[in-house]
Amino acid sequence: MLTDMNPADVEGDYRTQTLDLFGIGKRTVLVTDREVPYPDGRLIVSCTDPSGIITHCNRSFVAMSGYTREQLIGAPHSILRHPDMPAAAFKGLWDDITAGRIWHGYVKNLRRDGAYYWVYATVIPNVRDGRVVGYTSVRRKPSRRAIAEAMELYAQLRAAENAA
Numbered sequence: 174m175l176t177d178m179n180p181a182d183v184e185g186d187y188r189t190q191t192l193d194l195f196g197i198g199k200r201t202v203l204v205t206d207r208e209v210p211y212p213d214g215r216l217i218v219s220c221t222d223p224s225g226i227i228t229h230c231n232r233s234f235v236a237m238s239g240y241t242r243e244q245l246i247g248a249p250h251s252i253l254r255h256p257d258m259p260a261a262a263f264k265g266l267w268d269d270i271t272a273g274r275i276w277h278g279y280v281k282n283l284r285r286d287g288a289y290y291w292v293y294a295t296v297i298p299n300v301r302d303g304r305v306v307g308y309t310s311v312r313r314k315p316s317r318r319a320i321a322e323a324m325e326l327y328a329q330l331r332a333a334e335n336a337a
């Protein structure tokens with residue numbers, strides 16, 4: 174289950190958007206223009222089951238997301254979905270990882286307080302006895318240049334998705 178975002182959790186002026194999440198349905202998110210920079214020297218790590226439900230996450234993940242560990246474990250990973258992310262990015266991710274391939278990419282994530290943070294993610298399928306039993310994502314700090322390029326590409330992809 175994923176509840177709508179709560180205005181009481183959000184810092185500053187926000188806009189309201191509705192996401193249509195795979196297997197979940199609609200979620201109202203509250204989005205501000207505040208960026209929280211990726212912390213230097215940290216890895217942000219999470220693991221999921223095969224359907225993308227969070228099973229483990231490290232302290233940096235909890236801190237950056239703004240949610241409590243209890244809220245995160247058992248929640249779908251789309252709890253961090255930012256409306257500026259194009260659907261094509263996540264389609265590419267799932268196409269790769271369900272086929273057993275590693276995926277790398279830049280992701281803009283939405284925090285509980287409405288702010289956002291950019292990560293460079295590597296998502297790895299966890300394979301046991303030839304079967305994918307879950308996934309691990311390890312995130313690093315992206316360069317400002319890579320973020321600027323991803324912003325441009327994602328804006329184009331979103332425009333094409335909205336026009337379709």
Ligand SMILES: Cc1cc2nc3c(=O)[nH]c(=O)nc-3n(C[C@H](O)[C@H](O)[C@H](O)COP(=O)(O)O)c2cc1C
Nearest residue numbers: 194195221225250251253254255263296308309310
């Ligand atoms: C291991 C793993 C890590 C993920 N990390 C993120 C993430 O940090 N942010 C995000 O928006 N989606 C992440 N996803 C993708 C989500 O599961 C989901 O596909 C995405 O948020 C888009 O939502 P939708 O598939 O419901 O459209 C991750 C998936 C996996 C398997």
